[in-house]
Structure formats: structure tokens, C-alpha cells
Amino acid sequence: xSPLRRFLRTPEAVAGAILLAALIAMAxxxxxxxxxxxxxxxxxxxxxxxxxxxxxxxTDRLGRDVLAELFHGARTSLAVGLAAAAAALAIGAVxxxxxxxxxxxxxxxxxxITDAFQTVPSFLLALAFVxxxxxxxxxxxxxxxxxxxxxxARVARAEVLSIRERDYVASARAIGMHPxxxxxxxxxPNALPPVLAMSSVIVAAAILTEAALSFLGLGDxxxxxxxxxxxxxxxxxxxxxxxSIVPGIALVLTVLGVYLAGEGIVETTAVRxxxx
Amino acid sequence: xxxxxxxxxxxxxxxxxxxAVAALRNISLDIVAGERLAIIGESxxxxxxxxxxxxxxxxxxxxxxGRIEWSGLGRPPLLGRDIGFVFQDPSASLDxxxxxxxxxxxxxxxHLGLTWSQAYAKAKTLLERVRLPDPDSALHAFPHQLSGxxxxxxxxxxxxxxxxxxxxxxxxxxxLDTIVQAEIVALIRRLVAEDxxxxxxxxxxxxxxxxxxxxxxxFRHGQLxxxxxxxxxxxxPTQAYTRTLLDxxxxxxxxxxxxxxxxxx
Amino acid sequence: xxxxLILLRRRLVGSVFVLLIVVIGTFLLLEAAPGDAVDAxxxxxxxxxxxxxxxxxxxxLDQSELTRLANYLWALLHLDLGQSVTFSRPIRDVILExxxxxLLLMVSAxxxxxxxxxxxxxxxxxxxxxxxxxxxxxGSLALYAVPGFWLGLVLIVVFAVDLRWLPIGGIExxxxxxxxxxxxxxxxxxxxxxxxxxxxxxxALYLRMMRAGMAEAWRQDFVLAAHARGLSRRRVxxxxxxxxxxxxxxxxxxxxxxxxxxxxxxxxxxxxxxxxGRLAQEAVASRDTPLxxxxxxxxxxxxxxxxxxVDIAYAFLDPRVGAGEAGA
Numbered sequence: 063x064s065p066l067r068r069f070l071r072t073p074e075a076v077a078g079a080i081l082l083a084a085l086i087a088m089a090x091x092x093x094x095x096x097x098x099x100x101x102x103x104x105x106x107x108x109x110x111x112x113x114x115x116x117x118x119x120x121t122d123r124l125g126r127d128v129l130a131e132l133f134h135g136a137r138t139s140l141a142v143g144l145a146a147a148a149a150a151l152a153i154g155a156v157x158x159x160x161x162x163x164x165x166x167x168x169x170x171x172x173x174x175i176t177d178a179f180q181t182v183p184s185f186l187l188a189l190a191f192v193x194x195x196x197x198x199x200x201x202x203x204x205x206x207x208x209x210x211x212x213x214x215a216r217v218a219r220a221e222v223l224s225i226r227e228r229d230y231v232a233s234a235r236a237i238g239m240h241p242x243x244x245x246x247x248x249x250x251p252n253a254l255p256p257v258l259a260m261s262s263v264i265v266a267a268a269i270l271t272e273a274a275l276s277f278l279g280l281g282d283x284x285x286x287x288x289x290x291x292x293x294x295x296x297x298x299x300x301x302x303x304x305x306s307i308v309p310g311i312a313l314v315l316t317v318l319g320v321y322l323a324g325e326g327i328v329e330t331t332a333v334r335x336x337x338x
Numbered sequence: 339x340x341x342x343x344x345x346x347x348x349x350x351x352x353x354x355x356x357x358a359v360a361a362l363r364n365i366s367l368d369i370v371a372g373e374r375l376a377i378i379g380e381s382x383x384x385x386x387x388x389x390x391x392x393x394x395x396x397x398x399x400x401x402x403x404g405r406i407e408w409s410g411l412g413r414p415p416l417l418g419r420d421i422g423f424v425f426q427d428p429s430a431s432l433d434x435x436x437x438x439x440x441x442x443x444x445x446x447x448x449h450l451g452l453t454w455s456q457a458y459a460k461a462k463t464l465l466e467r468v469r470l471p472d473p474d475s476a477l478h479a480f481p482h483q484l485s486g487x488x489x490x491x492x493x494x495x496x497x498x499x500x501x502x503x504x505x506x507x508x509x510x511x512x513x514l515d516t517i518v519q520a521e522i523v524a525l526i527r528r529l530v531a532e533d534x535x536x537x538x539x540x541x542x543x544x545x546x547x548x549x550x551x552x553x554x555x556x557f558r559h560g561q562l563x564x565x566x567x568x569x570x571x572x573x574x575p576t577q578a579y580t581r582t583l584l585d586x587x588x589x590x591x592x593x594x595x596x597x598x599x600x601x602x603x
Numbered sequence: 604x605x606x607x608l609i610l611l612r613r614r615l616v617g618s619v620f621v622l623l624i625v626v627i628g629t630f631l632l633l634e635a636a637p638g639d640a641v642d643a644x645x646x647x648x649x650x651x652x653x654x655x656x657x658x659x660x661x662x663x664l665d666q667s668e669l670t671r672l673a674n675y676l677w678a679l680l681h682l683d684l685g686q687s688v689t690f691s692r693p694i695r696d697v698i699l700e701x702x703x704x705x706l707l708l709m710v711s712a713x714x715x716x717x718x719x720x721x722x723x724x725x726x727x728x729x730x731x732x733x734x735x736x737x738x739x740x741x742g743s744l745a746l747y748a749v750p751g752f753w754l755g756l757v758l759i760v761v762f763a764v765d766l767r768w769l770p771i772g773g774i775e776x777x778x779x780x781x782x783x784x785x786x787x788x789x790x791x792x793x794x795x796x797x798x799x800x801x802x803x804x805x806x807a808l809y810l811r812m813m814r815a816g817m818a819e820a821w822r823q824d825f826v827l828a829a830h831a832r833g834l835s836r837r838r839v840x841x842x843x844x845x846x847x848x849x850x851x852x853x854x855x856x857x858x859x860x861x862x863x864x865x866x867x868x869x870x871x872x873x874x875x876x877x878x879x880g881r882l883a884q885e886a887v888a889s890r891d892t893p894l895x896x897x898x899x900x901x902x903x904x905x906x907x908x909x910x911x912x913v914d915i916a917y918a919f920l921d922p923r924v925g926a927g928e929a930g931a
Contacts (some may be wrong), residue, residue, distance in 0.1 A: 074741070177617075178624035180858075181903045185865025186883060190895055193887040194635055270750050274869050277752050278884060292753055296873075303760045310753035317748035395831055418833020425831075430824035433843050435850075435922060444842070445832045480922040496832055 065330040075326020081319025088136040096130035100286050104130070108302050122294055122305050132312060134286040139269050139316060142203055146268035147261055149207035151214050155250060155257050158218025162253075163226055163245040173219075176212050184209025188271060192280045199282045202275060206268045213264070214257045221253035262324020266317045273313055288313050342371040342410035342504060342536050343392065349403040350387050350396065361387040363560045364404070369504070371410045374530065374537040376551035376568075378544050378583065384560040385540050389508045392538065393421050410536075411503070419449045422497030422535075426509035428489035432481040439465075439477030442496045449500035464495040467532075468525060487518035491525065498529060505530060506538045511546065523550055545587050548572050556580050610918055611911065618907045625903045626679065630672055633892045684897040689889045694897040698879065702901070704774055705871070705878035707790075708797055709863055713856070715802030717809050721845075721852060724813025728848070729840045731818050739810065746807040751866050755800035755873035762796060769796055772875035797874040801866055805859060812855055816848030823847070850921055857913035861906045 069075050092100075104117060104127040111120040111128070119128035161172040179187070188205035195201050225231065226249060234244045275281050276289030288309035295305030350362040362384045369375060369392075379385040390396050392406060394417060408415055415421050425431040433441060442464055443457035452460065458477065465473035468491040481489055490510065497505060507526060511519040527550055530537045541547050547554055547568075554571045556563040556579065564577045575581050678685060684694035727739040763771040770776070775789045820826065821844060829839045868880035875881070879898060886894040918924045 174617075174621055174624060177621045178628060178903075180861065181621055181906050182625055182629070182899055183861045183865035183902050183906070185862075185868055186899055186902055189868065189883060189887055190629065190632060190899060193890070193895070194633055266748065270748075273750050274752060277750075277869060278872060278887075280887070289750075289752075292750075292756065296756065299756065299760060300764055303764075306753070306756050307760070310750060310757070313750050313753065314745065314748045318745060321744060321748060393831060395827065416833060417831055423828075423831040425824065425828055427824065431828035433825045433829070433847070435846055435920070436843070444834060444838065448832075448834055448838070482923050493828070500833070 068330045069326050072326055072329070074322050075329070078319045078322025078324070078326055081315055082323045085136055085140060085316050085319060088133050089140045092130075092133035092137055096127070096133055100130040100134040101126055108298065110302070111304060111308075119308065120302075120304070122291070123298055128291075128305065128308065131286045131291055132288075132309065135288040135291060135309065135312070136316075138199070138282070138285050138287045139272060139313070142199065142206070142272040143265045143269040143320070145203045146206035146210070146272070147265040149203060150210040150264055150268075151257060151261060153207060153211040154214025154216075155218045155254065157211070158215040158220075158257075159222050159245050159250045159253060161215070162219040162222030163241070163249055169219075172215075176215050179208070180212045185271065185274065188275060189278070189280065192275060197275075197280050197282055199285060202272055202281060205275070206271050209271070210264055210267060214260055217260060218250075218253050218257050221256055222249055225249050225252055259328045262321055262328070265324070266320045269313070269317055269320065340371050340410060341368040342408070343369045344407045344409060345369070345392070345404070346407070347404035348388075348391060348406065350384075350391055351401040351403075352397075353399050353401070358401075361400075361560050362391065365562055367555060367562060367565060369536060369538065370553075371503075372534060372536055373553060374527075374539065374551045376539045376541060376547035376554045377557060378541060378547050378554055379557035380542055380583075382559065383557040385542075385557050386508055387560075388557070389423075389506050389538065389540050392504075393417065393423050393506055395423065415504070416449075418445055418502070419500050420502050420504065422500075422502040422505045424490070424493050424497050424505070424507045424510040427513050428486055428493050429481065431493050432489060434481055437478050437480060438484070438492045439479075442492065442499055445496050445499040460499065461495070464499055465492070467529065468492070468495045470495075486514050487522065490514060490518075490522055494522075494525065494529070498533065498535070501533065502535065504536045504538065506540070508540045509542070510539075512542065519546065526550070544572075544583050556583065610914060610924075614911055614914060618911070622900075622903055622907060626676065626900060627672065629896055629899050630675060631668075633896055634668055679900075684900070685893040687891055687894045687897075689885065689891045689894065694894050697882065697894070698897055698901050701877055701879050701882045704876055705864075705867055705880060708794065708801065708867055708871070708876060708878060709860070711794060711798040712801035712805070712863065713859075715798060716805035717852070717856060719802075720806040720809025721813045721849070723806075724810045725817065725840070725845045725848075727810070728814045728817025728821075728844070731821060736814070740814065743807040743810040743814075746803060747811070749804060751800055751804045752869040752873050754803060755797065755870055758796045758800055759873070769793075772873075774876050774878075794876075797870050797876055800873070801863065801870045804866065805863060808859065809852060809855070812852050813845075813848055816851055817844055820844040820847045850917065853913060853917050853920060857910040860909040860913075861902075864902050864905065 069079075103125040105114065105121045105125050107121060107123055107125040109117055109121040109125075111118065113120065117127055117129070119132065122128055122131070157172055157176070161169045161176075187209050188202075191205040191208060192201055222245075231244060231248060234248050235241075239248075272281065272287065273289035273292070276287035277293045279290075279293065281287045281290055291309040292306045295302065295307075295309075299306060345368070346366050348362055348365040349360065352359045352361055365384075365388065377385045377388060387396070391402065394415070396402065411420060417423070432438065439458060439461050442461035443454065446452050446460045447454065447457040450457075450460075462473045462477060465476050470476050470488060470491050476484075476492075481492070484492065494510075505526070510526070511522050514522060523546060526537065526539070529535070537550075539547060539550055544554070548571075551568055553566065554568050555565045556571070556577065558579055564571065564575060564580045566576075571580060572584065575584060675685070682695065684698065686692070687694045687697055690697050723739055723743075727736045730736055759771055762769045770793050772793075774793050775786065776793075826839060826844060829843050834843075864880070867878060868883055870876070871878045871881040872884050879901065883895065883898045885891075886898060
């Protein structure tokens, strides 16, 4: 049975894939469905949902279209989630490979640095970083990556430690390959699978962290974010709770989708590895 | 000579990845009360499956046909109470985070209705019976602090704690060094004699079995090939496969080693 | 006991080194900020160039980076974290004031998540693949996906606004002059919602870990052996399987403490709890760099201490730990 068919047979994985597809669709068609600035005033303030069909989910405190904000927020969440995860995985893979392959002092120093990054709560670190440099999308991505690269680094290092004893590494050494070349051309690609298996968790964590940063007012002010929407809705929590609740539901479904689909991929490809 | 258990047309099928694998096919044999019966075979012969089936330890995914009648008991056997089971790997059969004293005591407590202090006293007695050095401190030791042979002695103690009528040793010596093997075989022999237990000894080593058993059953590919008294099997086997197994033991056999351990060869 | 002490000593040395890296790293990071505390101060209170220079000199901000780092490290040795620009008080005092509230929140939330999570995990893992197992598995995954601050807001809407059972925020009723048991009860009521919000997020984690740990433990041979010895299913589940599955969870306690400290920032913000997390947010808002540095350092020390305690607890729980060195 091919991995794809195995994936399709797992109900949770399929559910996740559907949620994820919906999210990606929302992000991609947002500028088409809701052209113009989603932060522009679209109607009267605090219009309840399902009353005016040109504003299906109503408006917020300033009269902005909630549905448009929701769709545009998907773009931010997706972009930040994927970019931060990619950065964290890349940094972690490189650091872990270097540490595991070089060993000795290099390993010690890199591991102490990894310890230091793990000792500081990642959210506090992200907070400090964004507050220092200023909130923009790229900075938020960097801030999140700074807090999450340590996990992949440890996994990569563990893999590399076992790989570097293998025969094909010894033969590469024997033909005189430069150690750095061996590390990155022979060892790293083989150490990647367990690192990549972490990607769904990291993407999910990145999306949630971005939402929390935006909630605290540290997100990119020029972009619509679900976290920012929830923060905005807090001021009118008594009278219009849906303004905070709806973006939160979107977040839950998104993270759930990422997690289920990601785990599904890991399960189906991992099974194939053990069978072959 | 009454039968403790009668096995009739026992067939066990495992389901693996959608395929059905027959581990035992139409096995019929009697286990005589008080005898020492050895089940011999190579890997895949079904000998361990037979042991698990008799003990009722088969996985839920297995299909069982045929029957086992326990005329010697008059009722279906209770695990631990009527049947003691010793596994191959002593490191794996003991809980790594519980003291060995407690692991033996809990068996006594479960089946004999003892209080914890009574159960611990019984555990100490059992440790003395299996000749574990310094039973007092051993009670509070953890499995990783013992050697392989010592761990297997503990496993045996736990298996006989409730005084079962049948002791099943599933490759109980296969994971141990040769000299330790001989010691454990001697231990099992003594305990079985002292308590009047029936012994089912599973092994791939026909020489070891010949030293211990009164009867030998030879298995191959899930079928019973030959069954008879030890002397007959060893000296005059009727089946070619049995002869092949015996011939594979030319040269190094258990006799000189057992001699050195001070046991009858 | 010696086993624990040997571990402690080795970890202590390593931890000091790690904390040093944290201090230097964070110091350099915060130095990278364009503008400093004085600029932020001036923005809100106003002042001319002369005042700016005077303030800079008073707060030592006109010296070189390296000098300031050296001064800072020296002060640290005296447990002096510097002066907060925002509060005009020693940072150490401000932090120590707020710290107990955060600790209370964290300990309660951890007790909730670990206790209830493990219990539910054992319940689910006792019958792998059963209906309740699948339900708890999906349920915990959904809970895992919930943002803490959003859960907090939902809880406020339901329990504080709609039902009016619990207060909206704060740690106690202001100016109520309650003492002793009354005060404790008052604080407890105020903490129910924040603890629930913080706790339920990590509950999912422990539930899933315990469930996975049980599944792993079920496959171990000693479980079959315990079954072969005729032990009751209940005893096998609790005394053997769960006990073994507990070990990785205890390790996770240590790792999660860092995450929970981060999570407390938003929760304290949502519920207006005057703790360390909220203080961090205030420090960010007022660009009070020394205060932020002090908070990060305190958090790091807290995480190190918690991890040390967890490691000692683990050494007690797993008899195999340190067996080689202490010569058991």
C-alpha cells in the first residue's frame, strides 16, 4: 500500500488535510475575495454577524469587516508558521550536525549555548527580541525561530552521533573528503528525517506564538492577525464576545489541521521506512 | 499415570499484516501429571506458541482451534496459581523499577491472600530456595543490580510463589551463559522434585533437554514430529528430522559441562 | 542519597555556566535596541538634551558596552539587579514582589495539568484502542491546539461575565483588608480561572504523554510476565505499567516549566494577575531594558532550579539512574 493510500485511510490525517487545505485556500484567495485593505472601515461599528450579507460576520469596534480580517489573518498565520518553522529547523539541523559531527570542544560549546536558549522561556525571549528590534513580520519570524531551534538541534545531534560511526562516513573520510563536506553532504541529509518529523509540532507552536505576540500588541501593526483581532475584541468582551471568539476558533482549527495532517504524514512515511 | 492436561487438535493461527500464519497445526498430546516433558524444536517450530497456548498467554489477535482439557485440575487453570511461567529473557520479565522482593511478594499476596509482611517472609523463603545469596538484602535489590543467572532465579521464585502444579520454562536458559545454564537446569530439576510439580521444558537444545526430561516431544513447522521417552528419542529416533537434530550436536554436548558442575551426566 | 548529591554537584557547575551565557547573551541582545530607557522616559515625561545627558550619566548608560556588562556582572554577584526606570525602585524588589504570585499560579497549574492529565492518560491507556481512549486522544489534541489567552477569554466570558460565578481578574479583591484564611480563600477564588486556563493547555500534553507511555509500557515483556504471574489487571496497570510510564512525564515536568513561564505572560495579562509575566509585558511596554533583563535572568534561574529538583526526583523514582557511578 503506498503511503498516500495509507494516509487516506487514516480518518484523523484526512481531517487534518482538509482543515489545512481550507486554511491554505483562505490565505491564497483572501486578496481576491477581499481586495483592498482589510483594515479599512467597511461598515457601521459592532455590527452583529449574519445580519448584513455583504458583511457576513459583522464588523469590529472600528467597523472593519470581520470576515475579510479573518481571511487576511490566515495569510499572516500561515506565512509566519511556515517561515518560523523552516528557520528553526534549518538552524537546528545545522547546529546539531556541527555539534554531533565535530564533537569535543565544539560540541560542548554548542550544547551549552543550546542549554542557554532552552533555559530562557522561549516566549520571553521572543518578547524581548521583538521589543528590542521592533515588530515586523520578519522579526516575529526570527523571534519565534530563536525560541524553537533547540529541539531540532538536539534531535539532529543525536542522529548524527549514531550516523557518524557508519561505514559510508568512514569511506568518505578515507577518500579525503573535507570534514565539513562530509558533515553537510553525507551526514546531514541522512539525519534529516527525524528532524523533519518535528515540523508539524513546530509549525503549530509557531502559529500559536505569533498569535500570542500579536495579542500582546507585538505583532506587525500593518498586518491583520488573528491574535490582534482577539485583543481588539477584548475591549468589547461583554457586548460582542464573538469578535474574540471567532478568530480563536480559526486558530484552533488551523493548529489542529497542521497537527493532524503533519502527524499523518509522519506516521505513513515512517511505517514505510520500517517495512523497507 | 493420569494426565494433568490433554491437548486435542490444537491449532493456533497468528494474523500478521492481514496474512494468517499457522504456528501450530492439529497438535494432540497428553501432559502426564508429575512428569518432566521437554518440547524441542528450532525457531518457528511452534514450541513457544504451544507454551503460551497452554498457559493462556496468546495475544488477542491469534485464532485458536481445538481444545485443552485439564482433567488433572477439574477446572480451567488460573495463571500464577496453577501454572508458573518462566520466560526466556530474565531482564525483560522483571519490572525495572520495583524491588525483586516486592515482585515475588505480590504474587504470593495475590494468590495466597497473605498480608504484605507475610508475603515478604514467603518471598525471602523462596529466595533461599532458589539459592540467591544474601536473601535479606536481595529483597530490597532492583533487577539491574543482579546478574542474568540471579535474575532468572528470581523469575523462577516468582513463578512458583503460589505453589503451581505446572511449571512451564520457555527457553528459560537460552539467554544465559553455558555454566549458568547448567545451574539453572539443576535448580529447576530440584524445585520440581521438591514440590511435585509437572514440568514443561521448552528448548532448542536437545542435549540440555535430554539431561532434564523424561519424555521429549519434537516439533517442526508447527507439527508434532515425534514423541517418546528420552532414552528412546536419543538412542533410537524413528524420524529422520529427530536424527538430524541429534546429529547437529556432535562434539560439544552438555555431558562434560554438566559433569564439571557436579551434576549427573 | 549520594547518588543524588553527585548528580546535583555536576549539574550545578554546568548550570552556572549556562546562566552566564544567558546573562551575557540577553545583555547583548537588549543592548541592540535602538534607543534606551532614557529615550522612553523622555518621551513620556519630556525633557531637554541636558536632562537626557544627566539621566544617562546617573543611570550609567553613557559608558561603553563592555564596562556596563562588567558592572552588571559584578552587581549580580551581590544579587543587585539594578534599578528599574519605570518604577524607580530596585529591580530585585519589584521582581520579588511579583514572583510569589507567578509561582502560585505555576505550581497550581502544574498540579492540575500533571495530576489530571496523568490520571486521564492512565484511564485512556488502560484500554488502548477503546472508545474512551480515542475520545481522550482526539479531545486532548483539540485542547493542545487552543491558545492559552483565548481560552482565558472564553472562561472569562462564560464564568465571569455570563454566569458571574467568578471574578474577572486580579489576584484578590482590592482594598478588602482580608487576612488569614479569608484572604487565602479570596486569592484562591481569583486564581481558579487563570489556573484553569494555564493548566488545561498543558493537561493535554501530559495526557498524551501518559497515554503514549502506557502504550509503550504495555509492550514491555515484564507486563506479559506480570500477567503470567496472575496479577490482577488493575494491579498490572497501576503498579507496573503506569509506574514505568510515569518516568518520562517527570522529565517533561522540568522541560515544561520554561514553557509555562512563557505562558504565564499572556495568562497574567488576560486576568490582570500581578505576577512576573505581567511585569515582563509592562517592561516591554515602557522599554525598561534593565527590568526586562532582570526578569529573563530570574526566569532562567527558576527554570534551572526546577530542572534540578525534577532531576533529583527522577533519580529517586528510577533506581537505574546513577547506578554506574555511585557503585550500587
